[in-house]
Amino acid sequence: EVQLVQSGAEVKKPGATVKISCKVSGYTFADHHMHWIQQAPGKGLEWMGLINPEDGETLYAEKFQDRITITADTSTDTAYMELSSLTSEDTAVYSCATSRDWALPYWGQGTLVTVSS
């Protein structure tokens, strides 16, 4: 069974950096891209970026390009998403999801990040 388990909720101050983890099991981590998606309150899904765990190559959405870093550790089958210079607009649930045939069939449970002074 494919499982993606994310780290717990975070509360950050404006200007801070958050790093969320996503540990996978049930498939070969290096074989499939890992994506990150933002779900802000009252808003839709926003694709943030992806990583190919096999070679570490990344692709980021233009909106987050300057502030996001996605990494992958194949020794622990874990992906990470780091978002810097946080503002209240970054308060959202962040989910990892792994792709198959360009779709996203497997998702983590989501991590709530609250940015507040």
Add this chain to the structure above:
Amino acid sequence: QSVLTQPPSVSGAPGQRVTISCTGSSSNIGANFDVHWYQRLPGTVPKLLIYVNNNRPSGVPDRFSGSKSGTSASLAITGLLAEDEAEYYCQSYDSSLSAWVFGGGTKLTVL
């Protein structure tokens, strides 16, 4: 403003059929990139409902179907049930942006 355009809301009575449209452009759906659909129930993460335009993952009822033509795609739900009340999102890839893209989402209300 989402790259893929969906109606903000649709509604239907139990047992009826509803469709949700997803309109793109020549750099995504029109460029022959596949369309996938997700259902997001309140308080949960999205669930893949339709992949590669018209395929249902195991466990998804055949009341859900997808289609694609030109620069648009559609999700159809027949025999509406109260449990279908959720948000629905389309997703594709955009070659101009080099990015995965989602529609803005459609809230389905079962009357």
